[in-house]
Amino acid sequence: MPPCTATLVALSVAPAAMSILTKLVLGAMGQLRPRPAFGGAAASIALPAAETRGGLPLMEELAKRRSAREFAPDALPSGAYRYDAAAHRLSLVATSDLRRVTGYQDFVDEAPLDLVSAADHARMGLVPVGQRASYASAAAGAIAQNVYLFAASSGLATVIRAWIDRAAMAGATGLTRDQQVLSSPTVGYSMAREAP
Numbered sequence: 322m323p324p325c326t327a328t329l330v331a332l333s334v335a336p337a338a339m340s341i342l343t344k345l346v347l348g349a350m351g352q353l354r355p356r357p358a359f360g361g362a363a364a365s366i367a368l369p370a371a372e373t374r375g376g377l378p379l380m381e382e383l384a385k386r387r388s389a390r391e392f393a394p395d396a397l398p399s400g401a402y403r404y405d406a407a408a409h410r411l412s413l414v415a416t417s418d419l420r421r422v423t424g425y426q427d428f429v430d431e432a433p434l435d436l437v438s439a440a441d442h443a444r445m446g447l448v449p450v451g452q453r454a455s456y457a458s459a460a461a462g463a464i465a466q467n468v469y470l471f472a473a474s475s476g477l478a479t480v481i482r483a484w485i486d487r488a489a490m491a492g493a494t495g496l497t498r499d500q501q502v503l504s505s506p507t508v509g510y511s512m513a514r515e516a517p
Contacts, residue, residue, distance in 0.1 A: 362400030
């Protein structure tokens with residue numbers, strides 16, 4: 322079993338972003354909080370079957386893979402969802418706009434989607450405690466690379482981020498003491514390209 326689970330944070334676009342300095346100060350004070358969500362959030366979202374055909378050839382995907390930090394505002398469902406691999410669905414964990422707490426960078430407040438990778442240390446019972454962080458980080462890196470390849474193949478922009486208020490994110494999504502926020506790729510359409 323992989324040591325990481327991906328918590329999907331899909332959020333609608335809201336007004337002006339908070340400055341990096343303001344986020345840092347609020348984070349240092351333990352006061353970085355989510356915003357109210359816009360619109361309703363479904364309790365559960367069934368996902369379509371995975372597409373196993375199509376897309377770009379691997380070498381083209383690798384050539385197009387890059388980080389972007391400017392995203393076109395494009396509304397998505399409000400709230401935060403956890404991916405349930407067994408049921409292949411998203412389950413609602415928060416009805417707030419969590420973009421503000423998924424990273425200190427200013428663009429995360431406006432980007433339409435943040436994915437958050439969190440390690441579940443309780444699922445790593447056979448891994449020595451001192452090595453769990455390394456295993457979890459390796460799994461989060463593999464997840465991030467898959468996000469980059471999918472984004473490159475689908476005409477999306479992405480950037481992996483680790484500058485996160487982990488305590489605020491864990492609290493906002495209801496993570497347990499055994500679950501650790503690792504990274505958060507931001508995904509959306511590039512500012513240079515209009516969303517379809």
